[in-house]
Amino acid sequence: MNEQTPISREERIKNLKGIGSARKRVEDARFTQGAGNYVDDINLPGMLFGDFVRSSHSHARIISIDKEAALAVPGVIAILTAEDLKPLNLHYMPTLAGDVQAVLADEKVLFQNQEIAFVIAEDRYIAADAVELVEVEYEELPPITDAFKAMDDDAPVLREDIQDKMEGAHGPRKHKNHIFLWEQGDKEGSEKALADADVVVEELITYQRVHPCPLETCGCVASMDKINGKLTLYGTFQAPHAVRTVASLITNIAEHNIRVVSPDIGGGFGNKVGVYPGYICATVASIVTGVPVKWVEDRIENLTSTAFARDYHMTGKIAATKEGKITGLWCHVLADHGAFDACADPTKFPAGFFNIVTGSYDIPVAYVGVDGVYTNKAPGGVAYRCSFRVTEAAYLIERMIEILAQKLNMDPVELRLKNFIKKEQFPYQSALGWEYDSGDYHTAMEKGMAAVDYPALRAEQAEKRAAFDRGETRTLMGIGTAFFTEIVGAGPVKNCDILGLGMFDSCEIRIHPTGSAIARLGTISQGQGHATTFAQIVATEIGIPAEDITLEEGDTDTAPYGLGTYGSRSTPVAGAATAMAGRKIRAKAQMIAAYLLEVHEGDLEWDVDRFQIKGNPEAHKTMKEIAFASYNQAIPGLEPGLEAVSYYDPPNMTYPYGAYFCVLDIDVDTGVVDVRRFYALDDCGTRINPMIIEGQVHGGLTEALAIAMGQEITYDEMGNVKGGSLMDFYLPTAVETPVWETDETVVPSPHHPIGAKGVGESPNVGGVPAFSNAVNDAFAHKGLTHTQMPHDHWRVWKTAEKLGLSG
Amino acid sequence: MSKMNVKMTVNGKEIESLSEPRTLLIHFLREDHKLKGPHIGCDTGHCGACTVDLDGKSVKSCMTFVGQANGANVTTIEGIANPDGTLHVLQEAFKEHHGLQCGFCTPGMITRAYRLLQENPSPTEKEIRYGISGNLCRCTGYQNIVKAISMAAQTLNTQEAAE
Missing domain, CATH: 3.90.1170.50 (Aldehyde oxidase/xanthine dehydrogenase, a/b hammerhead)
Structure with a gap:
């Protein structure tokens, strides 16, 4: 730093490229030159x-x-x-x-x-x-390929190795092909709510078997x-x-x-x-x-x-008043885990965080029961770009809301607004046991509705439907909305572990004598850009430019212990550890600065990249100066050097949310679906790097498009796997992928040191129901309640045909 | 298995080696000649991670036997940068517009875009999308890739006009 030409405070902030900067990625130099090391x-x-x-x-x-x-x-x-x-x-x-x-x-x-x-x-x-x-x-x-037949009396026993072990890892097994029953909430209360309700809707909703399929x-x-x-x-x-x-x-x-x-x-998405x-x-x-x-x-x-995802057969029942106030939720899942239960969930959660299924809604009573079964299919059950079983839960509740709205003859957005958890209810205790930390759902939904001009879309749809009925067009317009709440950042060690390893995470920061630094984390990037964004957190916390900070992960000989990157946990957990380690550095730096400036620590205040004497900002020591002093001065009572490590045990999960809108047109004669508009508003709390957030949303939406519109791994009755190569398994190209519109609100997480909540998986969690709701919505006025994913051309055409619409 | 003598020009350098005729070009480049830029993503020709430029055409090197490339002029991502060592406009554009995340598709994607802009120096957005439809990306949703290619085309056209 050239002390001869002092720069403005704004310049100093800008130079850090810290939190909030759309900093370009440091990873890209090697990847664009073919110099990655996979x-x-x-x-x-x-x-x-x-x-x-x-x-x-x-x-x-x-x-x-x-x-x-x-x-x-x-x-x-x-x-x-x-x-x-x-x-x-x-x-x-x-x-x-x-x-x-x-x-x-x-x-x-x-x-x-x-x-x-x-x-x-x-x-x-x-x-x-x-x-x-x-x-x-x-x-x-004889194979079992239908999960519904796995527990038949005459079903062949698949797992002979454990056939006498009727007490499983998650309680008693009620059949030799049964893995567990996981129950949460109030079963009796939910059943009473259903019995007493003005209106009840029920649907079997299958989230098909898919695969994360990273390119590597x-x-x-x-x-x-x-x-x-x-x-x-x-x-x-x-x-x-x-x-x-x-x-x-x-x-x-x-x-x-x-x-x-x-x-x-080369991409993970849960597969790795x-x-x-x-x-x-x-x-x-x-x-x-x-x-x-x-x-x-x-x-x-x-x-x-390796590692399929989903394969959940979900039965949902919602109870509501005739005015549309939800009074209860009941759901049961038949979970097809394949031949071995190789789910990658925290130990105490055999169905992951499926009990986030009450979604964004204030539902007084709810029950979830999940039965896991063995079949003759590949093992797995991983979280494909989502926190553990969160996308399944979000899909179920967001489809059920639309089905309830249809039954009530109410606009689904209006139904959502009527049942949202209100801003003043946070922190909110859900009926299924979670404490939602923060949110302002009404503001997010209203911002999204304004951005897409929701009433105008519905008016356009009404006109198009009339034109269809007059025989003037062969396309139907669908509008899909999803308002999801995720639960990410696993998680508090008191209830989250994998194989007994608490799900904390870590960061170690070491400042070099000349004022640059290295930070090492317990996580590992698979494309998320950790080397870029975590350096930004460090930069803001300790006032050293991000460009001067090396970030390392993934070598267990050098990195501090952590549980890794999945379930959107890197920012909520390791990002928090990074901020906390930075604050430890700053605390020691303050003592060093006090010594150098010959004042009491309490007389100093932190300002961007330096400690200055309160009321006299000209008297200051920059972090760079402090770093050098920590290596060359004998400071009474202080050890030399400047480094810190933080192991962060999060007090709670984080709860990102968002409002998504999808507009599409369906050709009823071919089943071809044209997604003409997709708007995604995300609230991921504090935004560390807006460029990277936008990229994460684009990618997650494209994976959601793939799942909703075409991905499926099926088996024939002999257990032969179909969809086992990219000939059959759908990965969208640039041609099928629409243009994505992104937007945001910012409600910081109150318990996270920098207020960040995680974002990488939100678009997959919210995107799938938005696409599926749009396809279902296109046919809703013709009497369709629900049609299963994936909504590929053939299935959409079959739906049109069944409704008597196709030519 | 008997071997054949294979000669080709790769990134401007003549290389020659004895290879089994069934050796795939991707393995020849990656394993015999340490050009690790092109990647293997699918083995079936769908993903394009292995794309190289062969005699002026984009080719999937996992679908090409080394014998088919005998005598050819091959360019991989390692040969895309300018002769003075500065990055090619496309490489800069991918960095500038966040056109990559995990980086696994990137070498193939840039190599394909390099050829696309020679086939069509001023592509529309739709032409770019069709032009890269043989290359899959699981991370970016393509939007920033399309933007990067489009911006690179503009830069290249401006540079050419100035020359």
Whole structure:
């Protein structure tokens, strides 16, 4: 800093590029030049490549596995099966949901493409050749692909490994294919509200099985250094520290001898939270061979074996007065978890935070019951760009509100406004046990309505409907609204843990002598731009420009322990830790400044990037000066250096919300849906970087479009997976993706140090019901109550046809 | 498996090696020649993360055998920057307009846009959207990518007019 030319306070704030700055991303220099470092870019000397032999059947006994021909292929080093893993007790691994999952199929396969054998070879071509040559003989068993039949009396028992264990991780199991029943709220009270109500609506709403499908698949490189006894595991891990602990527990390698590194990650969206058989097999293979082993799944393996999402069959019932005041909510979910319960939820929440299902509404009494069942489908149940099961809950309540409005012959927006939790009710205790920290729903909804001119849209729709009925057009206009409340930022250690690890997060900041800094966090970016935004928090807190702050994550040898990035927890939890660590730095800096300025600490005040004497701002010490002093002056009573660490246990979750409006036109003869307008207003509290927030909203809305309009992983009656490649699984291109309009209100979280609530997942949570409501709304006047997602052209056309509308 | 001698010009440099004929161009570039910019996203030609420029056309290198590229002139993301080492206008525009998040699609996307702007130096928004429809992005929702390409086209046209 040039002390000769003092700059204005505004300039000093601007120079920091702190909270609120649309700072350009520091990550982009390497990504735009092809210099990222993703897991498949890692090549270690002598590295081998692993590939799986997978099941062709969905339910079968394995009679034999013949490896002979495969082992004869030059370059094949070894082939692992369950028999090889049993002596190590690694043929099963714990899931994050309290279940176990077969690493390599043990006597029986339970879903198509299940891992049976792991071929280790000199390169990926040889491994693929050998995979083809492994002969597996099966005895087919009848599969269960319909969750509604999983608990039939004559249903085949899927999980023979736990068939005598009728007490599961979450209470008693009422059938051998049952996993848990999770109940929240007041069942009797809700049933009474339904019995006493003027109006009741009921609907079975299915949220189909989908997949997060990040552009980079999952993978790892395991490298066992036999001389030092150290295991290094590079991989696509959204929670590297938790992976280290889990790896230590299951391999019995001491945790200090394991280093887990998440390099650049090519998108996660929940897919990369779990622990997969590939990680275990690559690790075992490296231990056995003594050289590094890489495993990277291909897209078909990704879509068919790692981490599906949703698959919730939700029955909702709402009780209301005839004036439209909601008096109760009752819901039951049949949750299809596939062959193993591999949900990635906090331990005490087997259905995640589905009990946010009362949404944005003041509902006096509510009940939720979730039955989890096993089927012959891939395991998972991850939170695909949402906090745990929050998008399912938001979809259910936002569809039910529209269905109730239809029954009451009331505008759905008016019904929402009538039932919103009011601003003065916050902090609000929901009937299902959450304390909503803050919100102003009416203001957000009214701002959105004004922005899209909601009354004009309804008037236009009425005209178009009349024109349709007169035979002047073959398109129907749909208007979809969603007003969602999320629950993110898991979470308070008192009730949130994963495998016993409290869901706090962390930040460590070290100031260098010349006044630049490094900050390390327990989270890991997968495209969210942490290196950019967390430096902005540090900049504002300690007055060092963001450009002078390096941010590191993902290496468990250097970063402080944290639970990682998913469930929109980075900003609410690690962002809070960052602010708190910054404040610790500032507290010490104040003592140093007091010494340097020869005044009492209390005589100083913080101003942007310096401590100044109250009433005499000319007498000041900048953070840069203080940093240098901390390294070169012996200050009585103070240790040298300037660094701090904060482990932040959040007192509550955060509750972002938003008002979304979708306008679309449906060609009833083709089923083609044209989304012509989409407006998204988000309240994510304090906005750290508006450019990045906008980008997050664009991306989340596009994923919501994909889910609502086309994504689905289905199985035929034999359990053959359909939709297992990008030929079938819908990822929108730039052509189908509409232009997104974004807007905001700002109600800061009262308990978060900087008032931020998290944003990355809001657009997925709010977007899906907005699209689906719009499609349903287009047909509502023709008698449609509800049609299931995805609203692809064929299904939309079928809907039109059933209503007698198509040509 | 028998190997064939493969020669090509990659980013202006002649390279030659013995490869199995079935080797995919993406593996040849990434593993044999350490050009890690192009990525593998789908194995089925849908996602475009592996896009490279081959004899003046955008090509999915995961769908191309190395033999098919024998003798070809190939440009990858590593060869897009200006000869003086400064970033290409497209690379700058992607940074400026937040046209990327996780960065996995970015090399393929920029390489495709590089060719698109030579095919059509002044594309409309719709033409850009169609022009990049062979490249998937899961993070950005395309809006800022379209903006970045559009702004880059304007900059390139202005530069050309000035020359």
